Amino acid sequence: MDDVVIEVDGLRRSYGKFEAVRGISLRILRGELFALLGTNGAGKTTTIEVLEGLQPATSGRVRVLGLDPVRDRAAVRPRTGVMLQHGGFTGALTVRETVEAWRSLTVRPHTVAEVLELVDLTDRVNVTVDQLSGGEGRRLELALAVLGRPEVLFLDEPTTGMDPASRRRTWEVVRELQRGGTTVLLTTHYLEEAEILADRVAIMRGGNLVATGAPEDIVRTLPARITFRLPATEVPPELPHATRLVESDRVTYESRQLQGDLTRLLEWANAGDIQLAALSARPATLEDAFLDIAAENDPTDQHAEPEAVR
Known part of the structure; x- marks a missing residue:
């Protein structure tokens, strides 16, 4: 002590x-x-x-x-x-x-x-x-x-x-x-x-x-993220340890095994001669964790907060 x-x-x-x-x-x-x-x-x-x-x-x-x-x-x-x-x-x-x-x-x-x-x-x-x-x-x-x-x-x-x-x-x-x-x-x-x-x-x-x-x-509790842009004519692959999100031409994977999933993605792109524009792969950050926690509803927060309290 x-x-x-x-x-x-x-x-x-x-x-x-x-x-x-x-x-x-x-x-x-x-x-x-x-x-x-x-x-x-x-x-x-x-x-x-x-x-x-x-x-x-x-x-x-x-x-x-x-x-x-x-x-x-x-x-x-x-x-x-x-x-x-x-x-x-x-x-x-x-x-x-x-x-x-x-x-x-x-x-x-x-x-x-x-x-x-x-x-x-x-x-x-x-x-x-x-x-x-x-x-x-x-x-x-x-x-x-x-x-x-x-x-x-x-x-x-x-x-x-x-x-x-x-x-x-x-x-x-x-x-x-x-x-x-x-x-x-x-x-x-x-x-x-x-x-x-x-x-x-x-x-x-x-x-x-x-x-x-x-x-x-x-x-470490959050997944890594892989993002890129893909032509609308292409269908992105399924990755073994990732969840895929598609917004228009932008593709995001949330991956629990970044190296393996990224390798699989690049093998797929190379085999099809497909360009992955604006490709980014990164582990989660403290900001990701903070935003994830801050976004959760707090069931105990039932009162209006005084403006001076921070």
Whole structure:
């Protein structure tokens, strides 16, 4: 249990009659990157806010670093870093002034130079915050979240608004922190991000955890896909381990044995001198699994959801 950094047992969080989180349980280990996924309204942001100590649980047990994040907030907060979906900066301050202000409130902080180099904002040190691009602003928020060398880092949609280069730089920063022993709890709508970074993921729907495990284990439950375009005069073959879907001239197979089915398809096309236009074959992705789960009806979701709950 010494390696369990975040422990949740039967967490429930209600807003009046609406129950946003409905009795979830999970364990997150030291040095692990755990991604909490879900559509808007699934309850993931509420869950993270309870873990951060920003709001209390209605019922259940929550521990971060062995402590109650609400009751023991004074002890937990200096050991954690938080990057919210929306930060609040004074736009007239420069980047340096902003970091220096946060350093004055932080235990064991990095230097200004160290933390700005980490997030690649060194050349923006004397620029006012209101002159930063959206992606640069998010990187500044990340700098402040890691300023105090946190043992646990909460990242709520950290790369929203970033260009692809900034997003990948942020991934490098997160990996570097994880290698140093930081435990990271991530929420993101970029499923590729979760698939690349996460050791484990949990998918929420309607306030419940409906899938938990390593990304590859969750993805393995879904079939691979083979797609191509075919002249209307041709009839595509049956493949031994695949289900065929035909939409106009576009053919899609969902295959449980991609290599064997693809080999059979190519043998059929070569034998008939048939061109398979726009041929694509790929295994399932975390995005496929997420969309498959999100599309399922939740029989427990019987109440209207408050607009503020995500």
